[in-house]
Amino acid sequence: MARAEPYHHENLRQTLLEAAVALIGEVGPRAFTLREVARRAGVSHNAPYRHFPSKDDLLVAVAKEGFERLTAGMQKSLARGRTALEQLQLCGCGYVDFALRWPHHFLVMFDLPHEMHSECKGEAVGRNAFDVLMGCIVAAQGAGDLPAGDPLPLVWTAWSLVHGIAKLAVSGNLPLSHAATVAFARQATVVLSVGMMKDKPQAR
Amino acid sequence: MARAEPYHHENLRQTLLEAAVALIGEVGPRAFTLREVARRAGVSHNAPYRHFPSKDDLLVAVAKEGFERLTAGMQKSLARGRTALEQLQLCGCGYVDFALRWPHHFLVMFDLPHEMHSECKGEAVGRNAFDVLMGCIVAAQGAGDLPAGDPLPLVWTAWSLVHGIAKLAVSGNLPLSHAATVAFARQATVVLSVGMMKDKPQAR
DNA sequence: ATCCGCATGTTGACACTGACAACATGAGTA
DNA sequence: TACTCATGTTGTCAGTGTCAACATGCGGAT
Numbered sequence: 001m002a003r004a005e006p007y008h009h010e011n012l013r014q015t016l017l018e019a020a021v022a023l024i025g026e027v028g029p030r031a032f033t034l035r036e037v038a039r040r041a042g043v044s045h046n047a048p049y050r051h052f053p054s055k056d057d058l059l060v061a062v063a064k065e066g067f068e069r070l071t072a073g074m075q076k077s078l079a080r081g082r083t084a085l086e087q088l089q090l091c092g093c094g095y096v097d098f099a100l101r102w103p104h105h106f107l108v109m110f111d112l113p114h115e116m117h118s119e120c121k122g123e124a125v126g127r128n129a130f131d132v133l134m135g136c137i138v139a140a141q142g143a144g145d146l147p148a149g150d151p152l153p154l155v156w157t158a159w160s161l162v163h164g165i166a167k168l169a170v171s172g173n174l175p176l177s178h179a180a181t182v183a184f185a186r187q188a189t190v191v192l193s194v195g196m197m198k199d200k201p202q203a204r
Numbered sequence: 205m206a207r208a209e210p211y212h213h214e215n216l217r218q219t220l221l222e223a224a225v226a227l228i229g230e231v232g233p234r235a236f237t238l239r240e241v242a243r244r245a246g247v248s249h250n251a252p253y254r255h256f257p258s259k260d261d262l263l264v265a266v267a268k269e270g271f272e273r274l275t276a277g278m279q280k281s282l283a284r285g286r287t288a289l290e291q292l293q294l295c296g297c298g299y300v301d302f303a304l305r306w307p308h309h310f311l312v313m314f315d316l317p318h319e320m321h322s323e324c325k326g327e328a329v330g331r332n333a334f335d336v337l338m339g340c341i342v343a344a345q346g347a348g349d350l351p352a353g354d355p356l357p358l359v360w361t362a363w364s365l366v367h368g369i370a371k372l373a374v375s376g377n378l379p380l381s382h383a384a385t386v387a388f389a390r391q392a393t394v395v396l397s398v399g400m401m402k403d404k405p406q407a408r
Numbered sequence: 409a410t411c412c413g414c415a416t417g418t419t420g421a422c423a424c425t426g427a428c429a430a431c432a433t434g435a436g437t438a
Numbered sequence: 439t440a441c442t443c444a445t446g447t448t449g450t451c452a453g454t455g456t457c458a459a460c461a462t463g464c465g466g467a468t
Contacts, residue, residue, distance in 0.1 A: 164368025195399020
């Protein structure tokens, strides 16, 4: 017969992950608790250990989920741009918007000790999101809106700017509303791309 | 007679703060423990409560100490610049250098929930550091190296860039050495200031 | 069909933490 | 000298992450 509470949960891992993402969103990383996740999933306090070796591994999984959502958000935001440069700027706005929507999740993604994310596969967890930004830069270079050459320094610079805006906004250091912050990010990315283009002659 | 271990520690508060700063530097915020701080100060696990209402209040004090060191670091770095613009750029480099030198301390300063820092005095703890940067911007405006007008958006933009570089570097997302990261920050700030100046004509 | 292995979930325990309450100490003062 | 009370201590509690031992029951081997 069908049991109300089957002993074997079938795919507890996914349930735990969803509960963890929700909990992070509600209380943030500092109040995040393995036992509370288990409680919400309706299992004993030790059940999670069958799916995640430790609390930190669960957090890494949460971070990975966050990077996938961030990538999707950037791509969606980017799609409304018409020129390559516009797409680059909107991509940055998508980044900031994501951070403002899920500030706690954003914290987990970037403030966990780095060695946790290592994955052993040689590449960081946030590689997909990085590649989206990189693609925008390369496209803008192809369109002549950014100087040709190694795109990496340009990517780092653009990423740093939007990451800084996101971090400062999330930590309450920018006295701007959500919408105003995104608008500010738009302006800032414009300024930066102008600088990248006009800086060429004097570069190193 | 002089006692080896006087019951009254005289200025335990300062001792605790120093131990806390050292502990943060060694193990980071996640492994930071009130009881370990007390242990290092040679007092019982509850003595800190006579000087700090809670663990978080001690962390706030640690953060405040960090902001003072950051401010000093920026001013020292800035002093080597000859033009206002150069000083602005070096100021940013000082910011990044500080973060790389004391990454855990930097974490505490910016990733504690914002309401903790509130101080009730109406101004954030990091106000001094902010003012140093603002001073550089205003000076550069006066020298004609940056467009005149409200300096706030310029300050936010410059701060975001260096903060982003610092954060990404500290979290292991920039594959650069300490020195290379600072050099990169130098280049990035140059690019940004060029953009700020050349962007003027089209600005809204 | 039956049995059994083993992944999955549970119960129990331990050391540690932040915090509170009650008590101890001793320096400054009336 | 005796009182006060800021400062430090001991004792305790609930809650946490993690380990060990045990329970359950699905799926394959017989």
